[in-house]
Amino acid sequence: MLKTQTFSLNFGPQHPATHGVFQILLTLDGETIVKAEPICGYLHRGIEKLAEARTYTQVIPYTDRLDYLAAMLMNMGYVQAVEKLAQIEVPERAEYLRVITGELSRLTSHVLTTGVYALDIGGITGFFLCFREREKMMDLLEEISGSRMTVSYMRIGGVADDAPEGWLDKVDKFMDEMPGYIDEYDALITGNEIFQARTKHVGVLTQEQAISYSLSGPVLRSTGVNYDLRKAHPYSIYDRFDFEVPLGERGDCFDRYRCRVLEMRQSLRIIKQAIEQIKEIDGPIMAKVPKMFKPPKGEVYHEIESSKGILGYSVVSDGSNKPYRVHVRRPSFINLGYIDEMCRGWKVADVVAILGSIDIVLGEVDC
Amino acid sequence: MFGRGLLKGLQVTWKEFWTPKFTVQYPEEKHPVPARFHGRFVLDADKCIACNLCANACPNRVINIVTAKVGTKKYLTNYVMNIQYCLFCGLCVEACNKDAIHFSDDFGMTQYFYKNIPLVLVDRVAPEAPPEDAESKAPADATDKAAKKTAAAKAKGTEG
Ligand code: SF4
Ligand code: SF4
Secondary structure (H helix, E strand, C coil), X not given: CCCCCCEEEEECCXXXXXXXXXXXXXXXXXXXXXXXXXXXXXXXXXXXXXXXXXXXXXXXXXXXXXCHHHHHHHHXXXXXXXXXXXXXXXXXXXXXXXXXXXHHHHHHHHHHHHHHHHHHHCXXXXXXXXXXXXXXXXHHHHHHHCCCCCCCCEXXXXXXXXXXXXXXXXXXXXXXXXXXXXXXXXXXXXXCHHHHHHHCCCCXXXXXXXXXXXXXXXXXXXXXXXXXXXXXXXXXXXXXXCCCCCCCCCXXXXXXXXXXXXXXXXXXXXXXXXXXXXXXXXXXXECCCCCCCCCCCEEEEEEEXXXXXXXXXXXXXXXXXXXXXXXXXXXXXXXXXXXXXXXXXXXXXXXXXXXXXXXCCHHHHHC | CCCHHHHHHHHHHHHHHHCCCCCCCCCCCCCCCCCCCCCCEEECCCCCCCCCHHXXXXXXXXXXEEEEEECCEEEEEEEEECHHHCCCXXXXXXXXXXXXXXXXXXXXXXXXXXXXXXXXXXXXXCCCCCCCCHHHHHHHHHHHHHHHHHHHHHHHHHHC
């Protein structure tokens, strides 16, 4: 028998397939992975610490920079946490606008992940295809918030601005077109034989593993665990919408991908319903929040279902106008925790498939 | 069937080939931006009362305001934004209750030299005497305008 020796390979930190500045130190036996050690922190900007030196409102633009692919949801988690702390009642119209823009943001994130995942596997057309729709959705977000990615649209007590004239109809029209586009992804990416061969039965997670590592989002649901915060503990006004939680069966890379594509269709449903309902609601988009905003002393933890999983904000207030401490439970970071076991025994090329299927954003991992 | 995936993929390529193209010949043509676009800042110096609200609202201390005392009133002499630290979040625009600072649709803010990056929105000298009443305000306004002109010329010079 030939004697072999393990060696280490640095995968990243500057590798396009790591979706940012992220390093995996692979220990290889030939092509087979013996150990995969994730090393993060290359993008650490100390956002939690920065928050301590800023007023509550001034933290909002920083939350955008966590998961910049679904910045709206990052805003939403934070403002809702602060609202919970200060017990602010948000006007209904603002809640609807939050849901519509938040779900749009989730769509942009999922569309991008779908495209980038196709690219990871080697299908560049899928990437371009997804960017086509993403651009249109970003245009919609730009129209309402003024920015494309780092939107800073939500405010403590409401949203920054009402929807411009005709915007809701535009979104509604686009949501009618979107299922056709998703069918295209299904035809081109999901149905692709190579794509399926590369992702099916790869990086399998069991339900027990997913729960014990506190994974969340599509990564958790791909194993068949029915846990979506929008259904399990409805926050905002999510209990008013009729939608399903798509689940996977095997918990492999393909299921994780498919969960996202199915989730897109549910987001469309939510947006359509929200637009239908918001038309009857007229009123303010901001609650009465004093200019010098000082929440009472206390501590709060609030979590929402972001595009990557459960996003939690823990905010501690000492009664001043600046948060004493802000901690963010970042889903990407926690989902990454299981990468070692998921990669073991697979080949180097599969690492790309596994990492892509978890859908990490390094802004969020390093925070 | 063997190769069905390939055919399916080529189908998309074929369809896309015939759809209208969106390419914009960039520097000559510009893509229209929505009304709320967060581009370069513009300041209406006549409306600005140098109250510092915008500077206080800013999370990154981007805005620097220098005032001079003319008589009993504050007079804005310098309004500089260190735009390299700006998050384009719009909190300053929201904070201003005189409606003086706005976003414009200009997104071409690149500069060749680092020193040219700060956005000088106002750079003028304070008038010697306070504009006492409506009659004597006119000449002060005139000097104001002249000062603004030089400031604009200066700003242009540094931008080019
Ligand atoms: S946009 Fe935001 S970061 Fe930029 S100057 Fe205004 S408040 Fe400051
Ligand atoms: S808040 Fe408005 S009026 Fe006050 S200093 Fe800023 S731009 Fe001028």
